[in-house]
Amino acid sequence: MDNTLPPFQSFAGQFIIAAQNETGQFFDKSVILITRHSQNEGAEGYIINQPMTLAPSEIFKKRNIAHLGTNFHLMRGGPVDMDHGAVLHSDEYHALDTKPLLNHLALTETQQILDDIADRIGPEHFLVLVGKAAWVPSQLEEEIMGNMWIPAPFSFNVLFNTPDNKKWQEALATLKIDANLLTNQAGKA
Numbered sequence: 001m002d003n004t005l006p007p008f009q010s011f012a013g014q015f016i017i018a019a020q021n022e023t024g025q026f027f028d029k030s031v032i033l034i035t036r037h038s039q040n041e042g043a044e045g046y047i048i049n050q051p052m053t054l055a056p057s058e059i060f061k062k063r064n065i066a067h068l069g070t071n072f073h074l075m076r077g078g079p080v081d082m083d084h085g086a087v088l089h090s091d092e093y094h095a096l097d098t099k100p101l102l103n104h105l106a107l108t109e110t111q112q113i114l115d116d117i118a119d120r121i122g123p124e125h126f127l128v129l130v131g132k133a134a135w136v137p138s139q140l141e142e143e144i145m146g147n148m149w150i151p152a153p154f155s156f157n158v159l160f161n162t163p164d165n166k167k168w169q170e171a172l173a174t175l176k177i178d179a180n181l182l183t184n185q186a187g188k189a
Contacts, residue, residue, distance in 0.1 A: 017172055032047050073126070152172075
């Protein structure tokens with residue numbers, strides 16, 4: 001069996017979708033936006049469909065947060081750097097450290113964006129993320145070849161306009177894959 005990896009292809013700017021439904025696993029039904037991927041440095045990204053149970057007041061300490069309501073999404077971005085915060089957001093908002101990612105999408109990783117959201121001058125669409133997902137060089141490619149992840153094109157609609165509990169199914173649907181057909185159990189003949 002040949003275990004050689006194909007030529008390097010960056011998955012930055014794409015979703016990867018958990019290929020198996022493993023109840024109780026950290027990445028169960030995860031959709032991750034890959035924000036950085038290089039052959040020498042590995043990959044980083046953020047889970048976009050695992051809401052955290054923290055109240056906005058835990059993040060916006062001493063800030064006016066009464067207006068946030070249902071527009072506020074706090075996500076578990078991944079198991080790495082759980083003290084790291086970032087905001088994926090629509091690109092009409094710009095701060096000094098804002099990094100454009102894709103058409104209409106940016107990433108900001110400083111406190112200023114939280115202040116601006118609390119002051120109602122932040123981005124229209126945003127996800128506040130705690131932690132991130134990370135892979136060492138070649139790890140993500142090996143996991144994709146091992147059928148752990150399904151690469152998919154980025155979808156602004158899935159990221160911001162789809163309920164969190166439907167993002168996995170909707171991301172799969174962009175590839176015309178029925179989520180009901182995926183299982184973590186192999187069939188026996």
